[in-house]
Amino acid sequence: MGWTDNLLTGIHEIDQQHQVLFDVVARLEQAVTSDDKWSAVHFALVELNSFVNVHFAVEEALMRLHGYPDLEAHIAAHRAFSVDLVEIKQHSIRKDVSSEMLNMLGSWLVSHIGVVDKAYVPYLRAGKIVTTPRS
Ligand SMILES: [Fe+2]
Ligand SMILES: [Fe+2]
Numbered sequence: 001m002g003w004t005d006n007l008l009t010g011i012h013e014i015d016q017q018h019q020v021l022f023d024v025v026a027r028l029e030q031a032v033t034s035d036d037k038w039s040a041v042h043f044a045l046v047e048l049n050s051f052v053n054v055h056f057a058v059e060e061a062l063m064r065l066h067g068y069p070d071l072e073a074h075i076a077a078h079r080a081f082s083v084d085l086v087e088i089k090q091h092s093i094r095k096d097v098s099s100e101m102l103n104m105l106g107s108w109l110v111s112h113i114g115v116v117d118k119a120y121v122p123y124l125r126a127g128k129i130v131t132t133p134r135s
Helices: 012-031 037-065 069-096 099-127
Strands: none
Touching: 012 037, 012 099, 037 069, 037 099, 069 099
16 A cells, blocks of 8 residues: 555644655665565665655644644544554564554554644634745
């Protein structure tokens, strides 16, 4: 499950970060069939975890700055994903990670960005803090 332009928010920095997340997920999907599968998957998961934490922190800060009313529910969704991701990352040190687990990460991103992230867009666009819509 990958990136499509339907997932664009029109907020440049957010869109860039979302695309980086999908790039890492695509690398994970390749890693799972590679010869050095175990370490390749693990290190891609480490990278995904580290970048997603930065991304969540940026989104949460922007939502807070713009007084987004559903902030707490959005943060809870981020935390739940982080917990699952850390679990899969830990699991990847001891056992093979299945393609299903990786698909689950991609599916979560698609549905989270497409629904939950899209919900904050009007609030962020109404403020003056976020600029540079994609041309
Ligand atoms: Fe996001
Ligand atoms: Fe989000």
